[in-house]
Amino acid sequence: MGNKKINWAKLFSILGLIWLASSFIHPLHVSLGGKMVQINAYPEIYLIPLFGIWRLRTEKQPYQRTRIKWMMGLFFLYWVLLFNLYPQVPFVDGTTHTTYLAVHMVGSLPFFLMLIAVAFMGKRADCGWNCPCVFDRETIGFAFRDATLKGDFWWRFRHIKWIGMIIVWGYFIYMLLDPAHAYQRFGETMYETILWAYYLSFLIIPFTGHRSFCRWGCPWAATWGVLNLAGFYKIKADAEKCIDCGLCERECDMGVPIRNLISEKGMIRSTECMGCGRCVQVCPKEVLTFHDYKDVFKSRNLSPLERNIRLAGGLTVAGLIVLEPGSPWGYLGLAFFFTGLFGFCPTYAVIGTVVKKVKPPAGRSKDQ
Ligand code: SF4
Ligand code: SF4
Ligand code: SF4
Structure with missing residues (x-):
């Protein structure tokens, strides 16, 4: 037995x-x-x-x-x-x-x-x-x-x-x-x-x-x-660094032939990739990096995570423009969406300017 x-x-x-x-x-x-x-x-x-x-x-x-x-x-x-x-x-x-x-x-x-x-x-x-x-x-x-x-x-x-x-x-x-x-x-x-x-x-x-x-x-x-x-998303590859170890493909649950894509196109741009990030994380040579709207519209004062939250969250709330016509929340959501898209929040910019003005110049102690 x-x-x-x-x-x-x-x-x-x-x-x-x-x-x-x-x-x-x-x-x-x-x-x-x-x-x-x-x-x-x-x-x-x-x-x-x-x-x-x-x-x-x-x-x-x-x-x-x-x-x-x-x-x-x-x-x-x-x-x-x-x-x-x-x-x-x-x-x-x-x-x-x-x-x-x-x-x-x-x-x-x-x-x-x-x-x-x-x-x-x-x-x-x-x-x-x-x-x-x-x-x-x-x-x-x-x-x-x-x-x-x-x-x-x-x-x-x-x-x-x-x-x-x-x-x-x-x-x-x-x-x-x-x-x-x-x-x-x-x-x-x-x-x-x-x-x-x-x-x-x-x-x-x-x-x-x-x-x-x-x-x-x-x-x-x-x-x-x-x-x-057609959109902004892809995984860029530094093909020169790839050692053909195959770890990325072993990790990919969508069965994407990553090595072929790297050698043929220098990137993973495929209808199948669902962006789990397993291949990016497992690669021992850091060949792969995510690329999306954030690489096209550079950020001024927002972190990547905050941009994503604003983009997706703002878009969700913008749906209220249709669900609750006349309500200001939908338009606020839309504004939020654009702050995420362009990586710039006017409120943060104003707060940043005020904080800079009240901050004592570097090198001077509080008692001076
Ligand atoms: S991100 Fe995920 S789905 Fe896309 S190629 Fe890498 S492992 Fe496969
Ligand atoms: S929508 Fe996406 S996650 Fe859902 S079943 Fe289809 S491919 Fe899978
Ligand atoms: S894990 Fe990295 S080094 Fe290995 S085959 Fe994939 S991309 Fe190349």
Whole structure:
């Protein structure tokens, strides 16, 4: 008899993934106090924090620990708090739908805001740091990271997702042409199909790795991916320093052929890169560096982190221009967005000038 140890992380991961998938595929109802209640509704709310704590306890790389903390914080900010504050958001066809799904529904207010964010920050804005699916996959499904299918053969599968993207954008055009009927005639079935694919994809994670749907099947991965190419985001490479050790590729959960990209283009500019930063952190020769809007619009008085918070946070609040017309908060959010974009805050500039004026000249003691 072999002395095989039970891999508890994988066992709990399988149970978590089945429970998560069941919330859509097979809702379980029980009678509580005379009311039918779905006991497996929104399991993300407790599964993500539970598996997130496990991830924080086991993750060694400081950058990834920071990323997990941000993911958990953003999950509660965007997908619990905001979802409860604004349960419905408008679409270009004049309808409203639930906020929870709206980022991933073409033509919604959050969808357009996300397009802008991805253009400036790359897929980090959604797929790397801030999407219910990445939270699920990088916490509940993470134990199966080592099952990720890599290599030339699997890299070709990335093209499948263009089919979904074409259908989704085809629907967007239909929505504009026939807003009264597009959703009933096509949109409802389309979203139902995407949701089936999305939830079923959790069940294949043990065989394909945790990001397989993001790599091959997600229409939004394709849409944001186009902006990865057209926008400001890329990972620059100092090809001269590369020793071809392959550590970066071993770390990449999206199966990006990093070394080929470095030698052919001198950078990682790919529709697949979701900006997790694993390759950047693991490289022993510091070959790779992130590049985005901050390298184009140089900062005057804001740190990179503050710029990102202002850009993304300001953009989110700017949505109030549409949600609450007449309210000044949306315009304040827009102003915040621009301070992040240009790395310049007028308030800080004024405070800085005042502080400089009242500060005693260097070299003079207080008693002088
Ligand atoms: S690729 Fe799709 S499923 Fe994956 S994190 Fe991005 S939006 Fe979510
Ligand atoms: S290329 Fe680097 S940053 Fe992009 S997904 Fe792969 S490991 Fe993450
Ligand atoms: S980890 Fe760095 S040195 Fe090694 S192959 Fe990747 S880029 Fe080159």
